[in-house]
Amino acid sequence: MFVDFFYQLREARIPVTIREFLTFLEALDKDVARGNIDEFYFLSRASLVKDERFFDTFDLVFGNFFQGAMNKTEGLLEEYIPEDWLQGVAREMFSEEEIDEMSFEELMEELAKRLQEQDGQHHGGNRWIGTGGTSPFGNSGQNPRGFRMGGEGGGKSATKMWQKRDFRSLRGETEIGTRNMKMALRRLRKFVREGAEDEFDLDETIKSTADRGGMLDIKMRAERKNKVKVLTMFDIGGSMDSFIRISEELFSAVRTEFKYLEYYYFHNFLYERVWRQNRRGYNEWIPTHEVMNTYGSDWKAIFVGDATMSPFEITEVGGSIEHWNEEAGELWLRRFLATYPDAVWLNPVPQERWMATPSIRMTYQLLEGRMFPLTVDGLDAAMKLLRQGRQAASRH
Amino acid sequence: MARLIGGRGCITFRAHPKAFLSKDHFMKFTGTDNYVATDDLMTAVNAAITLERPLLVKGEPGTGKTLLAMEVAEALGMPLYEWHIKSTTKANHGLYEYDAVSRLRDSQLGDDRVQDINNYIKRGMLWESFVSDKPSVLLIDEIDKADIEFPNDLLRELDRMEFYVYETQETVSAINRPVVIITSNNEKELPDAFLRRCFFHYIRFPDEETMEKIVHVHFPDIKKRLLKEALEVFFSIREVNGIKKKPTTSELLDWIKLLLAEDIDPEVLRGDSTKAIPQLHGALLKNEQDVHMFERLAFMSRRQDG
Known part of the structure; x- marks a missing residue:
């Protein structure tokens, strides 16, 4: 019976492996959960699910499966029956008044009776509905006594932990995206020897000892550390609003991945000023020049923006929609790229639309093609390029 | 219902109503004098003990993860070996380190110690716990601090509970x-x-x-x-969207300590969370941007009121 459970978990896309399943069976065999359904639930969760993001899904599957199993032992529900089907049948067979009048048990009994009568005609012989208990009925909303899952029912334990769905907030589908991004960003990691000399340098020691005619001369060196410097520039102009979430995801991924990370925000396009904070507090800007002077060209610049605007915002003096810019955005971007020649631009707009949007096309050309879609693959390609740029530069 | 009493530092006794101790399960964790474990935590710990597999504990900072190992050790009367992981920690460090440099030096000085290589092998925590004369608890703390490959390097050692020492050509089993947490x-x-090899438990942030x-x-x-007002402020701060670093249990405790020391009137705290940043917020908000955000929120709500 647990094999079914295992497959249901897998169907629900919880990454359970056979090894974990065997561990679970072994634990059952050794009496870790002693006949108490709650303990059984805790044990199965601890052994089968290794990530809190799947706890909620697990609760659902567990609830479904063992609701069925419990009813089965009482001979009440023969088979798992899809919720929609049951609701459909119920609506088909009972009038509103009937549903209102009858208790849940009566309703179920009646339903079973009627279904048996027309067995084989409409819904096939195997789908049989039992009486009472809690079936995976969901909340049809028609009858408070009727189609309700959880709470009452034939279960023996007072509180069913899995029905509370305490872990719903941990589902976090977005986190998976962040993780993918992290993996892609990891490509950028660059190891540099820095700090105290606390690592034994075998090669140097041998060489130096040999040089001194066999008198031992120990050489130490600093350990390798991840030291890549990233300068991210986020567009928080109005047109980016719909992409803010995806940008922030990238941002959070970037934050944990590098030791040196600076982030600035720009509005629509790069002009003579950038912002340190993502709220559009207008007064706290920093001259773009200052940014370029502060961070040397060994920093990796990453732009995140949709580059979607009217072309004159890029090309014209005074083109900015927010302020009078003395110099065109194009000029500023060129200056910036002169300092950070490897800079890449990540664009959340789907790649197919790039060439159809003049401003994206222009930005793409300014960056000499180093624009990538904000997808895992795009990110991967962008990081690869940033890294290669570095390798070429460090060969000197 | 037993509840987890977490937080940093000292913990105080709460009796646990459920005694699982029975003769056939002489090694069973039921919480201790200082630490009351939730039912799901106990099941996970006991599964890990019974099946001799590692238990992985995750959860927000300040929910008592590290403490758990100490308390398990105490409850079971076992010695505890703590291995704290840093970003530079390598898997080998837990097994042993061979101090070749000292040996080379000694050989130059003609020290007799040099004859025995064992003099230069420093045992790691894993080794110590393997050869402990009674069953022990091994804590591998903050495993995620190390390099991403670190856990993989320990797979075999944790699985088979043995490893090979190349320098002395012996196998340590x-x-x-040990109970590995x-x-x-x-x-x-x-x-x-x-x-796949671990049992897993997620410690949730304590409810109000x-x-x-x-x-x-x-x-x-x-x-x-005061407690009521303080908790209200605390939980409302945690709920603010976009806050970069949510205050944790230990920060709440620090803050309350300050409130008590300064003898702050609960009335002052009332409405604090919306009209101003909380009194002595330094204990709760540790991030400049968070403080700024609060100032802005406070400003906006004052303006609405006015």
């Missing part, structure tokens, strides 16, 4: 398999192969009711009203 702050993803108990444990004399 566990006399008694591993904590993670979720900073990095752990490899699947590693996860639990938090009240925790505070009471630390400050038994705190006035009800």
